Amino acid sequence: MRNWxxxxxxxxxxxxxxxxxxxxxxxQARSDxxxxxxxxxxxxxxxxxxxxxxxQMDWRVVSERHSTLGRFWTSIGPYIQFVPPGPxxxxxxxxxxxxxxxxxxxxxxxxxxxxxxxxxxxxGMGGIHAQLRNQADSIVQDFSYYAPVGVSLxxxxxxxxxxxxxxxHNFHDLKVGNGGGHDRGSEAFFFTVRFNL
Numbered sequence: 520m521r522n523w524x525x526x527x528x529x530x531x532x533x534x535x536x537x538x539x540x541x542x543x544x545x546x547q548a549r550s551d552x553x554x555x556x557x558x559x560x561x562x563x564x565x566x567x568x569x570x571x572x573x574x575q576m577d578w579r580v581v582s583e584r585h586s587t588l589g590r591f592w593t594s595i596g597p598y599i600q601f602v603p604p605g606p607x608x609x610x611x612x613x614x615x616x617x618x619x620x621x622x623x624x625x626x627x628x629x630x631x632x633x634x635x636x637x638x639x640x641x642x643g644m645g646g647i648h649a650q651l652r653n654q655a656d657s658i659v660q661d662f663s664y665y666a667p668v669g670v671s672l673x674x675x676x677x678x679x680x681x682x683x684x685x686x687x688h689n690f691h692d693l694k695v696g697n698g699g700g701h702d703r704g705s706e707a708f709f710f711t712v713r714f715n716l
Contacts, residue, residue: 553577553594557685557711561600564705565651565695566607573685573709574599577617590621598643598667600689600707606652611665611689613645619673635675639683643667651695659695666690673713683711 557573577594584591598615602608621637647665650658669687676682687707695702 551579552596552716553713554716555683555711555713557683557709559685559707559709561602561609561689561705561707563702564602564607564609565649565693565702566605569602569605569607571707571709572601572603573707573711574601575615575711588620589623592619593617594619598641598645600667600687607649607695608651609647609649609693611645611647611667611691613643613665613667615641615643615667617641617671635681637673637675639671639673641667641669641671647689647691647693649693649695653695661693661695663691663693669707671711679715681713681715683709683713685709685711 576596581593671685
């Protein structure tokens with residue numbers, strides 16, 4: 520009986536691996552992945568302005584569309600924003616969807632600069648954990664919803680490497696400030712490097 524259970528579990532595991540490989544190969548045939556990491560700052564937090572880092576992954580879920588307004592495609596993926604520990608620290612994560620709009624994309628041979636530019640508005644939903652060392656030298660912590668809304672200006676330096684400038688407004692409801700009130704949002708700016716896999 521035990522041998523049958525092990526054989527059955529192995530077959531289920533093997534079937535799941537084959538299914539996963541099939542889905543991944545199909546997704547890679549229709550889409551690609553971008554990984555990005557950025558440095559910048561978060562302003563308007565309970566502790567003022569803080570150094571911050573961001574991490575993102577975009578999976579192209581809708582293939583490119585061409586119109587008179589340019590070239591479009593849509594992606595979805597995780598977005599993480601991290602303020603390193605200090606008087607104030609936060610870790611925020613969300614699932615973000617982006618619309619990548621190559622607004623200057625024209626069918627011409629000398630338009631390399633224009634074709635490499637993209638404007639990418641994005642919106643997401645997730646959670647944020649924050650902590651602040653207050654004036655009494657005690658640590659106050661809170662967890663809240665997290666909804667990043669922003670836009671990035673992307674430029675492809677090479678076929679698989681690009682840079683971005685990101686502006687983000689963080690919607691949340693944190694109660695960690697020294698005044699005891701609710702902090703309902705903050706702004707962030709990041710300079711990001713992106714790698715296409």
